[in-house]
Amino acid sequence: MEAPRALRLLLGLILIGLVLFPLVGERFYIQYATKIMIMAIFAMSLDLLVGYTGLVSLGHALYYGIAGYALAMVGGDAAVSLWWSLPGAMLVSALAALVVGALVLRTTGIYFIMVTLAFAQMMYFFIRDSNDFGGSDGKYLDAKPTLSLLGWTPLDLGNPLHRYYLTLALALATYVLLRTVLRSAFGRVLIGIRDNEPRMRSLGFPTFRYKLACFVLAGALAGLAGYLTVVQDGIMNPEQLGWHRSGEALVMVILGGMGTLAGPALGAGALMLLELVFSIWTKYWQLLLGGFIIAVVLFLPGGLGSLFARRRDGGAGHG
Amino acid sequence: MAELALRTEGLSRSFGGLAAVSGVTLECRSGSVHAVIGPNGAGKTTLINMLSGDLAPSAGRNELFGEDVTGLPPERVSQRGVGRSYQKTNIFLGFSAFENCRLAAQSRLPSSMRLFRRVERYHQVNAAAARALAAAGLGDRGDVPAAALSHGEQRQLEIAMTLATAPRVLLLDEPLAGMGAEESGRMVALIRALKDRHAILLVEHDMDAVFAVADVLTVMVNGAVLASGRPSEIRANREVQQAYLGGEDAHG
Ligand SMILES: Nc1ncnc2c1ncn2[C@@H]1O[C@H](COP(=O)(O)OP(=O)(O)OP(=O)(O)O)[C@@H](O)[C@H]1O
Ligand SMILES: [Mg+2]
Numbered sequence: 040m041e042a043p044r045a046l047r048l049l050l051g052l053i054l055i056g057l058v059l060f061p062l063v064g065e066r067f068y069i070q071y072a073t074k075i076m077i078m079a080i081f082a083m084s085l086d087l088l089v090g091y092t093g094l095v096s097l098g099h100a101l102y103y104g105i106a107g108y109a110l111a112m113v114g115g116d117a118a119v120s121l122w123w124s125l126p127g128a129m130l131v132s133a134l135a136a137l138v139v140g141a142l143v144l145r146t147t148g149i150y151f152i153m154v155t156l157a158f159a160q161m162m163y164f165f166i167r168d169s170n171d172f173g174g175s176d177g178k179y180l181d182a183k184p185t186l187s188l189l190g191w192t193p194l195d196l197g198n199p200l201h202r203y204y205l206t207l208a209l210a211l212a213t214y215v216l217l218r219t220v221l222r223s224a225f226g227r228v229l230i231g232i233r234d235n236e237p238r239m240r241s242l243g244f245p246t247f248r249y250k251l252a253c254f255v256l257a258g259a260l261a262g263l264a265g266y267l268t269v270v271q272d273g274i275m276n277p278e279q280l281g282w283h284r285s286g287e288a289l290v291m292v293i294l295g296g297m298g299t300l301a302g303p304a305l306g307a308g309a310l311m312l313l314e315l316v317f318s319i320w321t322k323y324w325q326l327l328l329g330g331f332i333i334a335v336v337l338f339l340p341g342g343l344g345s346l347f348a349r350r351r352d353g354g355a356g357h358g
Numbered sequence: 359m360a361e362l363a364l365r366t367e368g369l370s371r372s373f374g375g376l377a378a379v380s381g382v383t384l385e386c387r388s389g390s391v392h393a394v395i396g397p398n399g400a401g402k403t404t405l406i407n408m409l410s411g412d413l414a415p416s417a418g419r420n421e422l423f424g425e426d427v428t429g430l431p432p433e434r435v436s437q438r439g440v441g442r443s444y445q446k447t448n449i450f451l452g453f454s455a456f457e458n459c460r461l462a463a464q465s466r467l468p469s470s471m472r473l474f475r476r477v478e479r480y481h482q483v484n485a486a487a488a489r490a491l492a493a494a495g496l497g498d499r500g501d502v503p504a505a506a507l508s509h510g511e512q513r514q515l516e517i518a519m520t521l522a523t524a525p526r527v528l529l530l531d532e533p534l535a536g537m538g539a540e541e542s543g544r545m546v547a548l549i550r551a552l553k554d555r556h557a558i559l560l561v562e563h564d565m566d567a568v569f570a571v572a573d574v575l576t577v578m579v580n581g582a583v584l585a586s587g588r589p590s591e592i593r594a595n596r597e598v599q600q601a602y603l604g605g606e607d608a609h610g
Contacts, residue, residue: 224470224477231450231461238448241410243436243465243523252471 046347050301053308057207061200070271073203075311076210077267082291082303083213084260089289090298091221092253093233094144097152097285098159099261101139102132104280106262107269108166111178118182121196125184129262136258140251156282167277177276180269196270206267210304213260217300220256229253233298294335296342305343360387362424363527363557364409364440369418370581371404378404380581381418386574388526391549391558393568396578397602402561403445405578406529409559410442411435422527436465441525443516445532445561449504455515456500459487462522487522493551494518495544510541517545521552528558534567546570569593577602 057076061069081103088094106128113119113127143154166172173179183196186205194201220226228249231239239246269275278284287310295306313331317324339345364386371379379401386392394402407413409420411432420428422438430438450458460477463486464470478484491500494514499507504515517533533549534542546567552558553571562568568575569589576586577598584602585595592598 220473222476223474224464224467224472224480226473227457227461227464227477228470230452234450234452235448237412237432238444238450241412241432241436241442242462242519243433244470245433249470 046299046301046344049347054211061203066199069203070199071311071315073199073206073271074268075308076203076206077264077271078288078291078307078311079304080210080213080267081261081264081288082295082307083217083300084257084264085288086292086297086300086303087217087220087229087253087257087260089292090296090300090303091226091233092229092250093236094250094254095152095289096155096257097282097289098139098155098157099257099288100280100282100284101159101162102136102258102261103265103268103284103288104166104275104277105135105162105265106132107265107275107279108172108178109262110184110266110269111180111275112172114180114182114184115178116181118185121184121186125263125266128266129259132262132265133255133259136255137251140254140258144247144250144254156285159280159285160282163277163281166280173276175277177274180273180275183270183273202271206271209263209267213263214300214304217260221300225249225252290332294332294342296344299342299344302342302344309343360389361557363388363422364559365421366409367419367421369405369408369415369420371401371408371413371416377581379408379415379578382576382578382581382583384576384583384586386527386557386559388557389554390573391553391560391571392574392576393560393562393572394576394578395562395565395568395602396584399580400578401581402578403531404581406442406531406559406561409435409529410440412442436523436525439524439526440529441520441523441527442529443520443531443533445535447509447512447516449512449515449519451505452503454501454503455496455507455511455518456487456491458504458515459490459500459518459522460484462519463487463490463524465523486524490518490522491515493521493548495541495548510537513537514541514545517548526556528552528556530558531561532563533560534562534564542567 060072064072085096085099088096109128109131110124114124139158143151143158146154167175186192186194186196194205196202196205228244232246232250236246268279291306291310292303294310295304296302313328314324317327321327335343362385367383369379369382370377382405384392394405396402404413408415411430411434414429419426422440427435427438450461453461460483463483467480467483491497494517496511496514496518499511504512507515513533513536520528533545537545542564549558549560549571560572572589575589575592577584577592579601585592585598
């Protein structure tokens with residue numbers, strides 16, 4: 040099930056463009072592109088749940104935000120090494136996903152949407168109202184994590200250009216990782232669960248276990264995006280794990296095309312670029328953006344990615 | 359006598375006030391076909407659902423190879439060697455015929471929690487999938503998307519997926535429904551061939567097929583067993599003739 044040639048060509052062109060972009064881009068745009076790539080990681084992690092496993096989570100920002108807070112808490116005053124703080128933050132997200140997943144995956148459909156949302160909102164209010172996390176102002180990261188190898192420092196994360204390339208490399212790694220996972224025995228099981236979970240069970244698959252593993256993996260990758268957000272912005276605030284963030288990621292997934300992996304990454308880019316363009320153009324930019332989203336959903340039900348690809352992975356299987 | 363594979367005792371299930379299955383006791387031995395027949399709504403599918411774990415019984419007991427499996431979830435029942443096919447075709451339309459069987463065969467790996475190795479690389483899984491496809495008569499249709507198969511071929515794929523899980527007990531819910539004469543003939547031959555190494559519980563409306571392959575017959579009406587015995591005994595049974603075989607014929 041290879042991505043169609045047109046889509047692969049487009050992805051290759053975008054990749055080349057992203058590698059070369061800093062040669063011409065101004066500082067503001069380099070930073071903005073970094074944020075887009077971070078959201079692309081977040082959207083791809085959500086696509087694993089929504090598009091490939093049929094688990095519509097409206098609380099995915101919980102795992103994004105919690106990793107961000109983990110970094111801001113340990114690295115608030117003195118710079119910490121990326122080598123342990125990144126895996127550590129992702130582990131915090133993974134553990135949160137394991138605990139929440141073990142509970143919410145016992146529900147399905149609309150109830151699943153509701154309880155994922157409820158858990159994220161609980162954490163949002165807890166962090167906002169507790170005294171330990173900087174309240175509604177958020178928690179600052181004063182010193183960027185350091186990245187050194189045996190005394191050599193390949194990247195200085197205080198430098199926007201270096202952050203840009205680190206984010207690009209990690210976005211690419213996320214894509215390759217998820218592509219690989221989706222082509223594995225595990226990935227086939229996820230698609231089977233999405234298309235027809237009762238049949239998977241009668242074929243002998245203990246589906247709960249696979250859904251939980253998927254939930255944890257998606258949570259850890261959302262954590263990667265949250266970590267990078269704090270590295271980029273230097274601050275984490277409660278809004279980052281509220282339902283707005285979760286909803287935004289869901290819009291990116293749907294806009295780009297669920298269950299296509301590359302689509303949601305495109306969706307992140309399209310949404311954020313249009314937001315930029317429209318907001319420069321008019322103060323009613325949200326009206327335009329909303330109209331655009333509605334138009335895509337109505338006229339391109341497969342999402343923007345379907346302009347280049349015929350169908351999502353595993354086909355239109357609704358058995 | 360051959361090994362006792364499946365045994366139920368007083369198996370019952372009601373939906374609200376409706377007793378869909380009540381007090382069904384039956385046995386199925388390896389190397390034989392036990393056919394369950396009965397008019398529409400008799401409770402045959404509900405019975406199979408309880409045997410496969412898809413539905414928990416409201417009362418009664420269900421044993422597999424001498425062990426109590428009452429109320430076990432379907433994945434556990436499947437792992438104990440029970441394969442079932444569905445009356446209403448239940449395949450993955452987005453996958454090719456081969457991929458459907460490969461997914462089914464994959465369920466016999468010790469675990470599918472393998473995230474990095476490409477799924478095509480499991481040679482034993484591929485071989486099991488190919489064998490199951492060929493056995494069901496779809497050997498040369500592996501690459502065709504399941505959604506593009508004819509209705510009869512989708513029914514064959516349904517059986518192929520069941521076989522790909524290497525079951526010892528087969529629960530077949532109307533495998534001939536919607537098949538043409540030629541396909542039906544092939545399916546009857548397949549069931550006969552499978553009989554040697556499986557215990558088969560067959561629900562089927564096609565009486566010619568049933569009498570051609572069954573070793574034991576159970577007739578259900580309104581959720582209860584009306585009669586059970588060898589085909590010749592059932593054919594001669596007055597009650598059965600009145601309730602089912604005689605008069606108006608079964609559909610299908
Ligand atoms: N999930 C359910 N909820 C409520 N009633 C059900 C359910 N499943 C089956 N029934 C009812 O139980 C009875 C037995 O149904 P079942 O499907 O087992 O019959 P069947 O013998 O397989 O019929 P057919 O030959 O038409 O396939 C029917 O009256 C049916 O309407
Ligand atoms: Mg039925």
